[in-house]
Amino acid sequence: MAKLQNKVVVITGGISGIGKASADLFKEEGAKLVLVDLDEEKGKKVAEELGGETIFVQADVTSEEDAKRVFDKTAEKFGRIDILFNNAGIGATKPTHEVSYAEYRKTVNVDLDAVFLFSKLAIDYFREQGSGNIINTASMYGWIGAAGNAAYNAAKGGVINLTRSLGIEYAKENIRVNALCPGFIDTPIIPAEMKQSLSDITPIGRLGTSEEMAKAALFLASDDSSFMTANTLTVDGGFTAQ
Numbered sequence: 090m091a092k093l094q095n096k097v098v099v100i101t102g103g104i105s106g107i108g109k110a111s112a113d114l115f116k117e118e119g120a121k122l123v124l125v126d127l128d129e130e131k132g133k134k135v136a137e138e139l140g141g142e143t144i145f146v147q148a149d150v151t152s153e154e155d156a157k158r159v160f161d162k163t164a165e166k167f168g169r170i171d172i173l174f175n176n177a178g179i180g181a182t183k184p185t186h187e188v189s190y191a192e193y194r195k196t197v198n199v200d201l202d203a204v205f206l207f208s209k210l211a212i213d214y215f216r217e218q219g220s221g222n223i224i225n226t227a228s229m230y231g232w233i234g235a236a237g238n239a240a241y242n243a244a245k246g247g248v249i250n251l252t253r254s255l256g257i258e259y260a261k262e263n264i265r266v267n268a269l270c271p272g273f274i275d276t277p278i279i280p281a282e283m284k285q286s287l288s289d290i291t292p293i294g295r296l297g298t299s300e301e302m303a304k305a306a307l308f309l310a311s312d313d314s315s316f317m318t319a320n321t322l323t324v325d326g327g328f329t330a331q
């Protein structure tokens with residue numbers, strides 16, 4: 090039996106890296122997909138290639154107007170939403186003394202505030218339906234500090250505690266909320282020149298793959314994790330155990 094048969098899943102950042110690999114796997118498991126991202130041309134192409142009933146909605150996750158449009162289009166097409174995968178994100182690697190306040194705010198806006206915005210809108214649907222599931226892509230950098238990543242790490246730490254709070258708040262309403270905390274994963278967010286050094290400092294000795302993260306996301310999205318909420322799944326090749 091497919092693990093996500095006929096489940097309607099909204100995936101932000103769904104056309105690249107971890108989001109795209111998750112879209113591929115969720116589709117194989119029977120899901121109906123709404124992919125959300127910035128690049129209209131690429132998004133339409135990815136949705137077309139995935140086929141079935143997949144739709145792409147061009148949106149900036151930090152825009153309240155765009156976010157509302159995503160849920161309107163989802164309701165219009167599928168009549169419900171079962172799973173929200175808050176996965177869109179941007180990296181930010183720069184010494185703090187070189188980071189402008191505007192850059193800091195942009196990072197926190199995309200990586201944390203948008204998770205609140207999309208979750209809040211999804212929860213309205215979930216409460217009415219009597220069920221729902223939210224997966225937030227945080228990061229192992231939400232657990233630990235690292236030089237040159239202050240804004241990103243602050244945002245991802247916020248995602249972890251937002252996840253805990255929403256999970257507790259809506260547990261009795263059959264709405265689960267969990268976070269995936271990847272280690273260094275081979276996607277476009279990691280600068281090419283950093284890939285070897287990040288592999289070297291990871292106990293397993295390599296970067297993770299988007300497909301490995303998709304399998305972890307599928308666990309959180311499916312009933313395999315039915316007793317798990319307000320919690321985190323760290324998949325980091327051993328990094329945070331050091």
Ligand SMILES: NC(=O)C1=CN([C@@H]2O[C@H](COP(=O)(O)OP(=O)(O)OC[C@H]3O[C@@H](n4cnc5c(N)ncnc54)[C@H](O)[C@@H]3O)[C@@H](O)[C@H]2O)C=CC1
Pocket residue numbers: 101102103104105106107108125126127128148149150151176177178179180199226227228229270271272273274275276277278279
């Ligand atoms: N690759 C890694 O090593 C790790 C990644 N993560 C997180 O995983 C998530 C996915 O990232 P990756 O797949 O690695 O990178 P990626 O760059 O391949 O994917 C991120 C996607 O988010 C989209 N996006 C960015 N800003 C957006 C906005 N304002 N509105 C709509 N879409 C937007 C991008 O266009 C892109 O398609 C992010 O939240 C990232 O912080 C967490 C830990 C490690």
Ligand SMILES: CC(=O)C(C)=O
Pocket residue numbers: 180228229230271272273274278279
């Ligand atoms: C993007 C990145 O390196 C992490 C660990 O989140």
